[in-house]
Amino acid sequence: MSDDNILSQRFEIRGGDFSNAGKASTSIKEILQEIGIDPSIIIRASIASYEAEMNVVMYAQRGSLTLNITPEKLHFKLEDDGPGIENIELAMKEGFSTATDKMREMGFGAGMGLPNIKKNADKFEIFSRPGQGTSLDITFFLNETE
């Protein structure tokens, strides 16, 4: 990343580990609060990172979430070794889900995750191929007035 990084931190995420699911995002929210990021951005970023983290827990064996903050932006990079997404357009539709009963028992898998990440982010990019995992780039601009 660029030289003007304020903070960079990588969180490992274990697939299937539902009891620890969401811990990275809880820590990230604390970090953002400590740095003093605008609360309206914190809530959008927290929701996006939590949804993305849950996706890794639900669908992959392992993955990572890397947080990068510069004076201009807050960025999450998600990478996982999951099955990948066959039809990204379909996966972006609200309500479309391939979740299992186990995922639904945990309160997830309503087909809202990816669209909700996109809705909350200022910039959202997804790269995925069947058999090659999924990566997400999620960006929030810190100096934009709404």
Added chain:
Amino acid sequence: MSAPTRMTLKEIQELLQAEVITGDDRLDEEITAAGGSDLMSDVLAFGKPGILLLTGLSNSQSVRTANIIDAKAIIYVRGKKPDQEGIELARAKNIPLLSTQFMMYTACGLLFSHGLKGIGAPPVRKSP
């Protein structure tokens, strides 16, 4: 528009005959809106900061989700109670947890009929 009805957690606790699991010292918190769902996906998509969350989902994801969206407190319906991890997280994050025997529909109905509003249409979180 008239000011929204406010209820303290104490009033809510009495109305729903709820047991306080943690957060005894925060029952004077005022609540102006509530939302009920067992699906955290939906809470994350439609929840709003400051709400009271009613849920039947008793694993720690309920507390994590409440923390992420800045919910003020959680009421577990159908007599459910969160697991130990959820309770500890709630203590750390100052999120009161209560448990009522009422079913979801009845618990929500009681609160609504006392003037506590829902969260309305899905919020638009950012400018287009």
